[in-house]
Amino acid sequence: MQIKAPRGTYDILADDSYKWQYIEKVMKEVAEIFGYNEIRTPLFEHTELFERGVGESTDIVTKEMYTFHDKAERSLTLRPEGTASCARALIEHSLYNGVLPVKWYYTGPMFRYDRPQTGRYRQFHQFGIEAFGSNSPHLDAEVILVLVEILLRLGLKNYELHLNSVGCPECRENYRRHLIEHITPVKDKLCEDCQLRYTQNPLRVLDCKNESCHKAIEGYPTLYDNLCDECRNHYTKVQETLKDSGVAFIHDDNLVRGLDYYTNTAFEIHIPGIGAQSAVGGGGRYNGLVKDCGGPDLPGIGFALGIERLLLAIDTLGKKDFKAANIDVVVITMSDKYEDLAIQVLNHLRRHNIRSEKDYTGRSPRAQMKYANKLGARVVVLIGDEEVENGCLTIRNMQNKEQIQVENQELISNINNIL
């Protein structure tokens, strides 16, 4: 039986990897412009970190984690997201005692045991930023601006930014009570899933896509109406700052994020036309997280982008100028007795940063030319009896077919003239 990549995983081959490098480069550049620095955390953590950080009742923790025991019977889990690890690192290194805010970006694979689908994999990749130690609404706006700037630089102008505030624990609890009061009389009309949501996390009933559920709870109180003064002011300020920065958004009463740690600002970015998994990014404020993870009461905010989904979105734009690096020069031997010499010429070229190649499969001179052509070489260096006798090399310009014989010392300068 042939061994294949595990379900929900895949290989990124040469041409695609250049696409990835391009996207990662854009994201890192933008993050650094905004003052974020890279953090690299382990791919696995103690299971408890995610149980506490992400939330015991979340889908991620209850059914999507890759949890295993190591040889010392520690329960470890492949990270399903990046924020909890950042909070852990912040606490572990006592960075909350230093210069605030701490601003990080990260990128890498995440793991969730979910049913694969377009834009959804078991090993998928996120790019995210986190900012710890400030509750300023301007920072909320900044985080969103980073996200928007990345999308714009990737050419993805057709995004939709959904925005909401889920409030602080106090006003959310208050809201929760009001919502339950409102739903209880009509709870029998809800779908099966919502019956369950109703008891576990009633806020989640709001973003049910089922029409009948929406109808049943019509006229429900909104989070916004139940925000305390402080949370409402915060949210208003975030909105104002975004407007002043020229960022369009949609206030979405039904936007409720699935992870327990979110407070106040919550947002999601959707790009239409890439399938059911249209959320390319999302995030929000998580003022309780650091404390929940055993640290001081320090606020934080961040977002994560799904790289696979960004790729989908970019592909729908038909952008195709991503290719593996071309070879510039191919060294061709007219007889295999000159192969040793060809290696020396290659060494010389490569030391001068010229992307160069030779044939390693015993091709005829003619086939070597074809090979050079396929690799996209712009110059070919020919070595045959004539060259060896004259102590020189022949350079062929593949575009205009001009050939000249040059001294060894002049090889690099002549090639660079053509490239």
Add this chain to the structure above:
RNA sequence: GUGGGUGUAGCUCAGUUGGCUAGAGCACCAGAUUGUGGCUCUGGGGGCCGUGGGUUCAAGUCCCAUCAUCCACCCCA
């Protein structure tokens, strides 16, 4: 986790109501007067027809299972 579609060469796919050595295009390799490319022509390699069972004289073609993949639900990035 639920429902539905698909699974034939590296890639995109054909394969009639089950019937002889399974095809095409592209890709790959080699030739087309002996030291030279992109076009064209000729030839060639490569498929236990996803895997395992079953029905049948006979299965890529029918049935079951399994795995994978796709679409939607769900969830989220």
